[in-house]
Amino acid sequence: MNILTVNTGNEKLDEAYKRMQIHICTYDKVDEFMNYFRTITKDKKEDELLKWLLKVLFWEFKYGRVDKKHxxxxxxxxxxxxxxxxxxxxxxxxxxxxxxx
Structure with a gap:
């Protein structure tokens, strides 16, 4: 399933998109995803992950669905x-x- 557009021109941001898409598609409910996200933040810097999550959300809302058809x-x-x-x-x-x- 391709829910996020991955062509920002920024290699690190594109990678963050791909990873986020894999994780989101794995879970059916937001609570399940949030619990998973909390478990992975124990091993990483939470501020760093939150920064990339916000970048992905910003890009998706600002540019992601402009030319996409349902x-x-x-x-x-x-x-x-x-x-x-x-x-x-x-x-x-x-x-x-x-x-x-």
Whole structure:
């Protein structure tokens, strides 16, 4: 799964992105990830890890998703017109159900 863009032009920051992506994809819940992160900070300088984490977050929020399409949009581009209309209707109907809950 590729959730983070890794092309900052900074070799160390790109490496931090790759590592963060591996760790995040390993866990399903934020609490599990936080517990893991706390265990690795015992061996490293916590300030150093926090600095790199903040750099990754800053870069991702500032630049990471500008030209990216959502996976659903990519799927709609690949299917035929009839299937596209069916998927768009399905998405709209399900979003309305969630909003009404």
């Amino acid at each position: 996976d659903f949009d990519l799927l709609l581009e690949k299917v035929g017109t009839a299937k596209k209309e069916q998927l768009e209707k399905w998405l709209k109907d399900n979003l309305e159900k969630v909003e009404n809950v």
